[in-house]
Amino acid sequence: MALRRPFTLPRQLLRPVARSSLGFSSQRKNGLATAVPPVTQDATSSKGPTAMVFLNMGGPSTTNEVEDFLSRLFADGDLIPLGRLQAYLGPLIAKRRTPKIQKQYSDIGGGSPIRKWSEYQCEEMCKILDQINPETAPHKPYVAFRYAAPLTEEMYTRLLDDGFGGGKGGRAVAFTQYPQYSCSTTGSSLNELWKWRNRLEGKRANGNSDVSGAIQWSVIDRWPTHPGLVEAFARNIEDQLKTYPEDKRDNVILLFSAHSLPMSVVNRGDPYPAEVAATVHAVMQRLNFSNPYRLCWQSQVGPSAWLGAQTSDTVQSYVERGQSDIILVPIAFTSDHIETLYELDLEVMEEANSPGVKRAESLNGNPVFIQALADIAQEHLRRGESCSPQMTLRCQGCKSERCLEQKKFFAGDKASSLVV
């Protein structure tokens, strides 16, 4: 089925398996074989509590969850704008794509590792927060995925069951796990959170317009240049650079790769490309601009124009020119997922067919990264702001009432008048 409207779906969710010969022999240590360290034990303070809610897109943990995952993904007009036919076309496309995508998840070990990494990162971050920010402890970890379990409604129900809201008040922080903001990703997750907040605690709950005692939400909506994030990326790059002979090391190309966006979204004013570029620049600054580098974009799909240059084309082009020492650096995700384990490792790297083309480790359970998450959260809790000033500004071309209302809600009383 041809899609006539652009969207930000990962390329591999829409196309056939590239090569049936791709096997596990090429799987890297980054894959599902990487064991998540056991969550450590820690004591918590008696103050608080504060719910820390990680937002991300999620992924199917098993191949049996693929169809439901795709159905939700194709139903999301923020991610895949199919217009009035969304409800009809979404399930059709999802059903048709399911076998191919199941095969791809099977090739990376049977499912996405994003849930186990998200839960681990959130739990570990909360323990650090209990120590460094006891005034808001205990910090309770929650994960809310947009397209896979645990879904936003499941997370919200857990919050209510755990004693937050429902007339009892309490504080929750929605912490996006997309470091760089896009309306297709963080924006979509916040729209979903706002929707379920209204259904479960807002004016529509029991027909009651009194929302006193509802959960007090604040949002960490972006953190593209946080020094801890930058440090974690830089160290992973340095580790991979050390695998090259010393006389070649300085000439290795650092190829930062992020998920692309349709140019229609870019031209609407989406802040994502600028924020991804900011992360890249900050990482290179930390590395003293030791190596040549480029930012390129992966997972384009469909016939419309997308932000380029494409990662796969870039690697091919450099290899053909004889520059075959390249480190791919996934710069816009906080853990492994199908775009790293399948698209980069099993497509781009195998197609390059050069031992000099490697990938930097994903952030996953990196303790430097988890400390950074705790530092970001601590700064947010201490500042006491509802969201960043950037959240109050809609894209120049945005016509969505939902975006407007969602932003007003999360901006809170003081800042909602700034949302335009």
Ligand code: FES
């Ligand atoms: Fe960006 Fe609505 S599309 S604010």
